[in-house]
Amino acid sequence: MRLTAEQLAQYERDGFVVLPDLFTPDEVASMKGELARIQAIDTDHLVRERSGGVAKTIYRVHEADGPTASPIFHAAARSPRLLPPARQLLGDEALYVYHTKCNLKTAIDGSVWQWHQDYGTWRNDGVPEADPMSTALLMLDEPTEANGCLYFIPGSHKVGLVEPEFDDRTTSYKLWVVPKQRLVEIMEKSPEPVPIVGRPGTVVFFHPLILHASGHNLSRFDRWQVYFVYNRVSNRPIDVPSPRPDYVRSTNWAPLRIGSDDLLATMGEASHA
Ligand code: SIN
Ligand code: MN
Secondary structure (H helix, E strand, O other): OOOOHHHHHHHHHHOEEEEOOOOOHHHHHHHHHHHHHHOOOOOOOEEEOOOOOOEEEEEOOOOOOOOOOOHHHHHHHHOOOOHHHHHHHHOOOOEEEEEEEEEEEOOOOOOOEEEEOHHHHHOOOOOOOOOOEEEEEEEOOOOOOOOOOEEEOOOHHHHOOOOOEEEOOOOOOOEEEOOHHHHHHHHHOOOOOEEEOOOOOOEEEEOOOOOEEEOOOOOOOOEEEEEEEEEEHHHOOOOOOOOOOOOOOOOOOOOOOOOOOOHHHHHHHHHHO
């Protein structure tokens, strides 16, 4: 799969590009089955909501080993549907997965992500530059405004990095967020935030400097999403004191090779192995 010149221009202008229905209902069902299995596992690769103890985030589903490994996510990260577009957006063949995270914003319990830029955290991980990174968001449910879809401020990736502050109070997940004063200033000069809604199977590539946030899940429906973060091998982090664990700041920077597009077959092989 290749992005058109128009899609590349959209990403450059808005900081994101939406690719509807990239994965099939059967693939999405299989991925959801995997996350239902993994969320029961007791591991530090999984963060739980403050209320209820349900899984908020599951990391590192894309590798072949580890407690949260899953063959279908391993295949998806390397699939012809995600890897070639990531290569186009980053202008380089040699990419690796910086991390994967699955945000299970569960009905009623699923909680807020305050306004932030992802590179505000990744800079602290030692990543030299923002532009050589891009995230593919994959919708596993239908995100809506009521169930806590993501919001983007279009074009905000062009503001550059806004010096973040550390929010360790709002939710169970500590996050480097955009300070309120700066946020309001940027919002006054920007288009209104857009809700990132769509059918399950839809993918949205977005820039690591785009301002984004999502609210609490007030609905009775889950809002599960998976994020595949790609980085150029040449942009891998420099050494930092006390680096974050491998499941958020991967040290597997071997260049990814394009794999099979038959994701369901990969699952079949695993279950018969
Ligand atoms: C994030 O921005 O990292 C996650 C937000 C969400 O899943 O709603
Ligand atoms: Mn984010």
